[in-house]
Amino acid sequence: MKSIPDHLQQLQGKSVDQIETPALVIDLDAMDRNVQRMAEFARKHRVRWRPHAKLHKSADIAHLLEQAGACGHCVQKLSEAEALAVLGVNNLFISNEIIAPTKLRRVAQLGAMLDARGGRLALAVDSEIGIELLALAVLEMSSGPLIDVFVEVDVGQGRCGVPPGEAALELARLITGHPQLRFAGLHAYHGSAQHLRGVGERHQAIARVIEEVRRTCDLITAAGIPVPLVTGSGTGTLIHEAASGVYGELQAGSFLFMDADYARNEREPAQPAFEHALFVKAQVISSSGRHAVCDAGHKSHAIESGLPAVHGQGDATRLRFANGGDEHGILHPDNADGRLPALGSTVWLIPGHCDPTVNLHDYLIGVRGGLDGGLVESIIRVDARGALR
Template sequence: MKPLPDLTDLPGALLASIGQRVDRIDTPSLVVDLDAMERNIQRMADFARKHGVRWRPHAKMHKSAEIALLLQRAGATGACVQKVAEAETLAAGGVNDIFISNEVVAAPKLLRVARMAAQLAARGGRLAIAVDSAEGIERLAEAMALAGSTHGIDVFVEIDVGQGRCGVPPGAPAVALALAVAHHARLRFAGLQAYHGRAQHFVSATERREAIAAAVRAAEHTRALIVAAGLPVPLVTGSGTGTLVHEAASGVYGELQAGSFLFMDADYARNEREPAQPAFEQALFVKTQVISVSDSHAVCDAGHKSHAIDSGLPTVALLPPERALRYANGGDEHGVLYADGPKARLPALGRMLWLVPGHCDPTVNLHDFLIGVRGGLAMGVVERIIRVDARGALT
């Protein structure tokens, strides 16, 4: 038996400490390759600049004020969120320009929205929100009145451009809502929310292109109708990491909401590549350890409480193809590893492995911390520990 390593630098339940070597990070834990992440940010900033569009990365992915501010310093306009509680968390963390790209209809939540809008405006920022119903607009206006807001709030009308979820149909229904928004003194009509979420995950590049071409036509047509009704449309916003090439080139979308580009995941890795897409690289990994080995398989300590499996199981990273390991679902706390490659061998007991999660957003939401590593996953050190501030911010 090899002697135990010095344990004194690992107090209690801490996952990692600043300056610690990568091989000492506890498992399972969520590790960000900071070098890869920063290259992804640079690629996105360059891409947006080249196309003359703004970018407002979706913070529902990273859920961290620190990362939202990092993205703003790199040129991002602000942050998107899906939930009021996410917006509150980012606002508390110093983010001043936030768009809740989702419908909110509960009166108590809308009062929180109204108060936050006033707070952000008072410090020179802004809050925006999406609507897709006349009743939602009335409820929002009433909350803004109740809060005594003098600054108002930016309101985007959401149109369904193929997602089949929220949003009114493009065309006349959206015009009616835009006019309804403009009718209220405290609501500013800010444009159209036009996000095709499903298209992000179409594996076929052709299908993605066709889906977004239809979305662009729908948004453009709706915009023209609203303008014809006498109302300017300041912005069409939407897009994601899988399709941003098309929205950016459309001349219709003025803002990209892509968030996953920052970390990427196994699901996006399966997408057929668009030549024009920036070469985003994997920056998010689950570090895991082999805790059991049998003749037929090995078992690691990362199950679906460590990574979300809604978009498929994780892949085992950083192994040469001939030594590939296949990850099979072992339940909440285990992954079962099979040696499928021609020269593959089962990993030894205690071996550390790196998983690429199937879907980055809900994976980050399982963890309280992102362990930021500088210098690569083989020899790097922990540079910072980033709190997932809005983890579990569901309301």
């Protein structure tokens, strides 16, 4: 476990002004409200929620979400699961395919560790060879665990997964033929639908998903194989999956922090009012009179979903962020009469995409009492940073 450096530990209890830049900061009050709203939403709709830990990559945050009612956590990489499991996270779903025999042996070992302490491990599959190699890896252990296996169905993402219908049924049949594997249901996630901007667009996209998933469930059930669970969904569409009567579990993760890209979505009235809770604290280090420069370039925030938005602006100080390279951000007034921030002043940036932004940092700094005048309450390790395999 990586120890927290002394200079960061010494920040606890001090003003947010003392945080050196650039730094990744959580507004803990906003995050807590997001968690509360998600937990209430899941209870109201009687669905489980299994937030995606690839967002925060932190065992401390995973435990916080469990205390609020999360049934477990999704990850995308085996090494993410291993990093969190070592720190006591016991219910993990690797919502991705693993084919390499060496990795599948690690899957079996991780499953045995979680099983021994009352936890569960699940894995997504979309091929016969993936199922056979997983079964073999578990069988090679003298006391192999029972691994939960979800058949991934491609419901529009165009990435992993088999087509809905017969292909999914065939894999379900194959899983049930291996006593060391348990058919856990269907993994049906439409990632690109999360970022369709219009309410109508998202509704139409997920309506087609629900129809295909329901048809696939009916086909598998008619073949005498119960479908225990359909899992999927994300922050952008969760109201539709929750109301479907088909999905029993929501995998939304970005609700916790929200980002500039999600803010571009037209909000649906039934959607919980999630707030921005993750920010890059930056400082203005140069000014030319026509623009200002801050010390947060794209080494401190991911840009593949767009550049950061500048937070907390009045009309006279509204700023637009432009790419200045690895170490710099360029700040322009957003209107002709706008003013530039003074040298040395703080600028709060809302990352374009939370998940890869977190992966750029070793630590998250938790602030209580707001970004203006709040106090540092906690330093949170990014335990699975760089967990790519």
